[in-house]
Amino acid sequence: MNAHPESILHAAESVVAVLKEFQTEAVVIGALALAAHHYVRFTEDLDLGMNASAQKFRAIAEALRARGFHVELREPDADDPLSGVMDVMCPGGLIQLVNFGQTFPAVIEDALQAPPLTVRPESALRVVPLPHLVALKLYAGGFKSKADVVELLRRNTDADRDEILALCKRYRLRGLPELLEEAGK
Known part of the structure; x- marks a missing residue:
């Protein structure tokens, strides 16, 4: 297609x-x-x-x-x-x-x-919005979604790291701190 x-x-x-x-x-x-x-x-x-x-x-x-x-x-x-x-x-x-x-x-x-x-x-x-997209990717799980999160974070250097962390914590999603570290944020 x-x-x-x-x-x-x-x-x-x-x-x-x-x-x-x-x-x-x-x-x-x-x-x-x-x-x-x-x-x-x-x-x-x-x-x-x-x-x-x-x-x-x-x-x-x-x-x-x-x-x-x-x-x-x-x-x-x-x-x-x-x-x-x-x-x-x-x-x-x-x-x-x-x-x-x-x-x-x-x-x-x-x-x-x-x-x-x-x-x-x-x-x-x-x-x-970016924080919610990160949350959806963490919810989806898997290698491709995690790689997407890392690339999103790398390409959005002005993103509010604390806002993204707080949102994912509120949704009880795991794994973001490691991805932030990999992205250099």
Whole structure:
């Protein structure tokens, strides 16, 4: 699949408009959020983090299908750290809705309370703030996510280290001090 940036942004803005019909908001996470925070990593999709009950998540999938999107809904199993993932295929590429609603809703709720950083002027696509992106990466775990945290910290020398530490401590996430040390912060 070849992603077309302008097409996928337009489609993601349409998806966010559908979410609003369900009184649900989302923030851009994943590679686009990394890029917004000065760490460019190749990707072909656009990830949105959100909170929804299982019932609302299914209803959103149906509403997107009714608007012509091809949607694949993956509901969580008992061991899943997420509350489901929805793949929304569009002409510009893949939009992935990552649901934290039953597992880690605080990080999305808190990110939505922060001053908005949008992907472009007048866009409804809000980028997750850096401290919350670090928290999401720590929550995800794994080598790639930890490497992302180190690179984010290296590329954002003006980031408030204490704010990031406090946020991750509040969420009871482990491993940040070691990554800060590796990043030279």
